[in-house]
Amino acid sequence: MDSSVLFGAATIGYMLSMVAYIAYLVFRKNSIGVAATGITVVSFAAQTVAFAMRWVEGYEMGLRSFWRPPVSNLYESLVFFVWCLILGYLIIEFRYRNRSFGAFITPLAGLALAFIEMTGMSKEIQPLLPALQSNWLLAHVTLSFIAYSTFGLSFGTALMYLIEKTERRTEPAYVFWTVSLGALVVLLLAMGADFTKFHVLASTPEEMKSYLFRATFKSGSTAVSMASWAGAAVIVGLIWRYGYLLKRVVVSFNVSAGLLDEITYKAIAVGFPVFTLGGLIFGAVWADQAWGVYWSWDPKETWSLITWLVYAFYLHARFMRGWRGRKVAVVAVVGFVTVVFTYLGVNLLLSGLHSYGSIG
Amino acid sequence: MERKEGLVDRVWGLFASVRFAVVLFLLIALTSIIGTVIEQGAEPEKNLMLLKRLFGDSLAPSAFRLFESLGFMDMYRSWWFVSLLALFAANLIICSIDRLPRIWRLAVEPVRPISPQAADRVAIRREARLKGPPDAVRDRVERALGSAGFKPLHSPDGEDGYQLYSQKGGYTRLGVYITHLSIIVIMLGAVTGMFFGFRGYMSIQEGYASDVAYGRDDSTHRLGFAIRCDDFDVEFYDLSDMPKAFRSRLTVIRGGREVLKKVVEVNSPLRYGGYTFYQSNYGMVPDAEGYFILKVRGPSGDAVTVNRMLGESFVIPGTEIVGTIRDFSPALAMDDSGRTYTYSGMMNNPAVYVEFSERGRERYSGWILRRYPSTWRLPDGNLVELVDYWGVQYTGLQVRKDPGVWLVYLGSGIMTLGLCIAFFTSHRRIWVIVRREGRHSAVTVLATANKNRQAFERRIERLVSRLSGGSDG
Numbered sequence A: 001m002d003s004s005v006l007f008g009a010a011t012i013g014y015m016l017s018m019v020a021y022i023a024y025l026v027f028r029k030n031s032i033g034v035a036a037t038g039i040t041v042v043s044f045a046a047q048t049v050a051f052a053m054r055w056v057e058g059y060e061m062g063l064r065s066f067w068r069p070p071v072s073n074l075y076e077s078l079v080f081f082v083w084c085l086i087l088g089y090l091i092i093e094f095r096y097r098n099r100s101f102g103a104f105i106t107p108l109a110g111l112a113l114a115f116i117e118m119t120g121m122s123k124e125i126q127p128l129l130p131a132l133q134s135n136w137l138l139a140h141v142t143l144s145f146i147a148y149s150t151f152g153l154s155f156g157t158a159l160m161y162l163i164e165k166t167e168r169r170t171e172p173a174y175v176f177w178t179v180s181l182g183a184l185v186v187l188l189l190a191m192g193a194d195f196t197k198f199h200v201l202a203s204t205p206e207e208m209k210s211y212l213f214r215a216t217f218k219s220g221s222t223a224v225s226m227a228s229w230a231g232a233a234v235i236v237g238l239i240w241r242y243g244y245l246l247k248r249v250v251v252s253f254n255v256s257a258g259l260l261d262e263i264t265y266k267a268i269a270v271g272f273p274v275f276t277l278g279g280l281i282f283g284a285v286w287a288d289q290a291w292g293v294y295w296s297w298d299p300k301e302t303w304s305l306i307t308w309l310v311y312a313f314y315l316h317a318r319f320m321r322g323w324r325g326r327k328v329a330v331v332a333v334v335g336f337v338t339v340v341f342t343y344l345g346v347n348l349l350l351s352g353l354h355s356y357g358s359i360g
Numbered sequence B: 001m002e003r004k005e006g007l008v009d010r011v012w013g014l015f016a017s018v019r020f021a022v023v024l025f026l027l028i029a030l031t032s033i034i035g036t037v038i039e040q041g042a043e044p045e046k047n048l049m050l051l052k053r054l055f056g057d058s059l060a061p062s063a064f065r066l067f068e069s070l071g072f073m074d075m076y077r078s079w080w081f082v083s084l085l086a087l088f089a090a091n092l093i094i095c096s097i098d099r100l101p102r103i104w105r106l107a108v109e110p111v112r113p114i115s116p117q118a119a120d121r122v123a124i125r126r127e128a129r130l131k132g133p134p135d136a137v138r139d140r141v142e143r144a145l146g147s148a149g150f151k152p153l154h155s156p157d158g159e160d161g162y163q164l165y166s167q168k169g170g171y172t173r174l175g176v177y178i179t180h181l182s183i184i185v186i187m188l189g190a191v192t193g194m195f196f197g198f199r200g201y202m203s204i205q206e207g208y209a210s211d212v213a214y215g216r217d218d219s220t221h222r223l224g225f226a227i228r229c230d231d232f233d234v235e236f237y238d239l240s241d242m243p244k245a246f247r248s249r250l251t252v253i254r255g256g257r258e259v260l261k262k263v264v265e266v267n268s269p270l271r272y273g274g275y276t277f278y279q280s281n282y283g284m285v286p287d288a289e290g291y292f293i294l295k296v297r298g299p300s301g302d303a304v305t306v307n308r309m310l311g312e313s314f315v316i317p318g319t320e321i322v323g324t325i326r327d328f329s330p331a332l333a334m335d336d337s338g339r340t341y342t343y344s345g346m347m348n349n350p351a352v353y354v355e356f357s358e359r360g361r362e363r364y365s366g367w368i369l370r371r372y373p374s375t376w377r378l379p380d381g382n383l384v385e386l387v388d389y390w391g392v393q394y395t396g397l398q399v400r401k402d403p404g405v406w407l408v409y410l411g412s413g414i415m416t417l418g419l420c421i422a423f424f425t426s427h428r429r430i431w432v433i434v435r436r437e438g439r440h441s442a443v444t445v446l447a448t449a450n451k452n453r454q455a456f457e458r459r460i461e462r463l464v465s466r467l468s469g470g471s472d473g
């Protein structure tokens, strides 16, 4: 057995746990919650073993030195992100003895894993180009993803905070969270449709490497793509219309808004120093060692800086009168959106000198 | 006079405010996005194409002119972006100066007994009743405080009791200021590099030396010493064309003397005389002639190394067999019909074509490839290994002199330290008020922490249970 089998099992496990956590939120049956935690813990264990196996495999294939954990291409880094996110989530679940967070955090893992499948990115253990064989880069990537996962956690709790704290449908904060959550749901459903169409119903055509959104927004048929946009609008509209139901559910789990605000802050208070050191400083040291420029304003670097400024904004806004509470929660949500853009958007939409991370 | 002072105060107040800082964060973040969409320092055609896609053919030229006048094509150096950064720096400095005295006082101020009014406002509060009068429990309270890491001070005993009080980590209040200071240090380093630094490029052929580097605009820059490239080599992953490492053996020559030798690789530069030389690229020098370095082994088993140019010959030791180098390919490949051809201009798979003869009679001939040991063995069992074709490659080095980089590194270190203090430590104060209540003592524990209060509260909880443990009060 090689690591990919176990990774595959963990992926399926996480998808199941996401469904279970959402079901737990809807039906409020304790047995479902226990099952969700069980599936998550088992999947996490499987992924941990798979990670160790892949580490050894890279070494045995002669492609990596022994001290190099497998976090060097887009696939490996996404998987590592999921691992850190789930670890962070489990810590929160056990620390605060509350499972309602699961329904808001495991979908992020689900999205990352679905993204891997839909874009058909290479899962091979690839040889490293000379510029990428650097311990600074390794530390940079590893710490960045640890920070990203803490930002992911704060995204989930900030969203829950907004759900609890908003009353009227006309409030900007209400509109903000319904649209954010709606976008998340639409993304998950669109990827689910891709999966069903190309994986379950038909095998993917050979020439189609990435089938992300090919079943919906990027479908060959204009009618399907139009209908998808309309469907997305309807979903967001429904969440906007019936958001108060969700609020009732979250409140019934006895998570106080104060606790959510505290977890959001704590996650960012861990993530911000780690991101500063790993994401910005180690990245600059690596660039300095490899190219002789510690900062060159290339798109990836600039987006890291933007992310950093948004979280600095979050930290300082907490000291301003009238900003505690809802407004800073909005900033925490926006922060994670910039993280995702830094991580994927720059590679997908903008190009930079970071050959690292191209979807190959 | 009055009004002027008012204005200065107002400007100072603006620059000392967190509100202004937050606005600047937002402005810098938002405007930075422009430069990630529009390619910086690119040929105009590239961005014109992009603008055509964004705005359509008819609007693109005017959009281009507008963007150019706003400096969007090189925006991180434009006057307005640099001004934003300068405002940001001013904000940081003034805000720190403005708040430092108060924070400094908080950091160094000794802790004093707490007054009843202040006690009402303290967030953490626990009570306990201990058996025995205040004098009798003093030791116990002191020990409990000590095991929580506090060295308590005593208030003078009053009529019905006393206070024990202590604090830890007052200086951690400065963590935020250390963080802010580090940003100034990093910006100073960047500015120093911009004004007093040099960035350039040099390429050196194997066996040659050079003492000039070329700047961005092809200006020449004398180093004051020479760099010689003794050898350049690329290592590949197995038999693929994916480079695993490329390295140059460099020698620094100053005043005619060799002063330093180093193997430079990607991620492992050479530093000398304030300059840093980075392995950047490499290539073949057109029309260059070099030496084939061959390792030859005859029947006796001893190997000799020979250097020959194209067309020259060598003898296999212990025999009368003469090899003559007839042809060379930097990257040899074979097509389906078995014909050989060169697939790359780079030395990916170097090969020599050698003709062997014995006393004037032709024996055999063929390609010897560096990567394939099976081609080194001749039909008669002798061995000819292609070690290198030396003298035809050049190494491309990125040259940098940045007198500000140490400040950037220093600032980064300070920032890491400052952030750790700001987020992972806190200023904790504790007061224990002990009052006589008949034959018992009423103990009130009051505590504050400027960060991470929950964790401190749990510590206090444990402290109180240790105090009352064993007592029947």
Ligand code: HEM
Pocket: A309, A312, A315, A316, A319, B015, B016, B017, B018, B019, B021, B088, B091, B092, B095, B096, B099, B176, B179, B180, B183, B419, B422, B423
């Ligand atoms: C990107 C630059 C900056 C970074 C990375 C930064 C970092 C920080 C950090 C980490 C904290 C502690 C936050 C917390 O404990 O939750 C903080 C607090 C603070 N920052 Fe900044 N800061 C920056 C710029 C500024 C600027 C320009 C100002 C100018 C007004 C400023 C004013 C403050 C103030 C007043 C506090 C609160 C200090 C206190 O706890 O008393 N910061 N900053």
